[in-house]
Amino acid sequence: MRRLRRVAILAFTMVLAFVLVACGGSASSTDGSAAGNQSASTASETKAKGLVGKPWITSVLAGNLPIEQPEAKDDLYMHYAYDYLADHQLTGGNAMEEHFNELRDATIALIKDESKKGHDLEQLRILYNQAADTEKLNATGLSEVQPYLDRIDATTSLDELNAVLVANDFPFSPFISAQVKPSDTRSTNAVSLNPNFLLCNADIVGGTYYQDTDDQMAQKAAEAQFALANAFTSADFESMGMDSESIQSALAKVTEFEKQHGKHLQSNSTYVKKDFGALAQDMRSDTFTLEELCSLCPNFPMRETLANLKKDQSERYTASRQWLEAFNGVWTEENFDAIKLMTKAKVLSETRPYRGTPVSKETSERIAKINESLGPAAYRACDNINTLAQVLAKTYVDECLPAGTKERLAQLSQEVVNTYKDLVNNTKWISEESKQRVEEKLDHMTLNVLEPVDGYFDYSGLNLVPTDQGGTAFSNYLVCKQYRYDCEAKLVGQPASKGCIWYGIAPTTGNAFYDVEDNSINVLPGYLTSLVYKDGMGIEELLSDVGFTIGHEISHGFDYQGAQVDAYGAPNPIFTEADVSKFLDKNAKLAEYYSSIELMPGVMADGKRLAAETCADLCGLQAVLEIAGKSENFDYVKFFNSMSNIWAQVIPEPLFAAHAADTHPLNYLRINVNAQMFDPIYSKLGVAEGNGMYLAPDKRIVVWGPNA
């Protein structure tokens, strides 16, 4: 699962918070009723005795803030973010996430402003207005999708259903998604295959939610996600006329079917736990020709499905071998009923924003409540990789961000790359051979900052049909989707396009990530809010905000996973064997340090699970501090103040365990642990022995540079 091998600056926590809120749980709830949630209940018991957390108070936990603001020398993060933390004790909060709607709000304003002209904006306007016309959607109900459901219903065997699925006039691929993506940037584009799950996003969590686990926090996250998905699917089944008993049995059937093969898909965090080299090994075994792919999964009409997706002409395909074999195992006549149900559920799920959902008033109100937390439905109809997510992202950068933003960030990214080169060159523990390979990796790293290097798809040929000419949200959805397939088809077999990863994700998302398999960093437009970037901001804020993120992502190129893959995305380690063990020692030291931090009485941070992200944070901060050191009169107070406020967060107790179980450290640790490893807090902020931020020189961990 190549697309899963991404490491982002934010990940799971954001998704989980959203899931719990959407399911009717409240992110701002302070009731500590998380059943079986050991950390949370421990917190309730111990808070009566005093504030929890060592060596720093766990200041991101709601209700755990001291009345007095601490000195920066004792707790850098809490000192600078104190006002935010104090203001959000009751409601919970996350400064960064609070700004992620800026792209949405700005582009909706442009769509609604009829005086703004332009082809792409017109396309957005057509689809947005059609999807916003709820009266018409409700009147139309399922009528536009019904002919497809009828065709599925009419099948009486798996062979017949297979024939429907691969028919030229059946515009859905309910089980497989396929994305064009280079697997070696010196070669041609390949096609990356993923399962198209109903219950969760394979791209984000892989099969994690389907796997048996004793981890109560993971179970809770999975249950919340399934509850959310089922709320929608159950409304979809109801809209087809099913009664509540049949709906429950149908949900159980599709869940079981998806679990049977989904649990074989690995998630991104898997490789942190496995031995060094496991990622490279899987990458080698997960590349196929079309013949090999089809022979691994002979029960499923793979070749015809890929032909329908216009991706059957690729020289190479990548997919998880383990998952493919499991998927083949469940694609049997025995599972025909479940497959048929799943096919209908997927078609309904895909078309949801573009049709009505004829259900009871009660169901309709329940769904409306969930939708409220997801934002305007008409916007979501446009913010879809099959429709106009790329257009929204491009419009935001071109029309809404300060002029020159892209150029300034491109320059900053290059400066960070150069800084890493210097740091690696001045590192004593690494051999010349490894140094050269890291340098090669940095030289060939693709910097997709605010746009993919190859540009977005050209939407000038897309002509959606306005309502007065008979166009509907549904018909235009299918037009957009076909347009996307045509754009992708042009890339199959072509020389590697290094910005490809953006065509399979919504660049409107508030995130940044490193992609291991094409050696690219990706700063998505959705990430660039007024919190992290302002016109005319000084070097201090530029480095503490976007600079730190860019530094973090670049360093993933040579972290535990990144070091298993070469400059071109091929599975060849970039360190010599001797250097691998030295590098792993550094990682182990860092993990050990994190594991010594007590989040709650008796609950320690899990340094090993955090290894990739803590290493990226450490190196990211080092890189920007290197640049800071070269700037005259650099204001370190401004720098740490800004950084702490960007990562300001208050986690309500019921969500705390899930945050603590993420592969990213808690936000207060992302600032404090890394700051104490480097000179500025000692030489510029005056931290000395006896202060809470002090760490003895021989205890400080650095991976790169002359002090490493």
Ligand SMILES: [Zn+2]
């Ligand atoms: Zn990361």
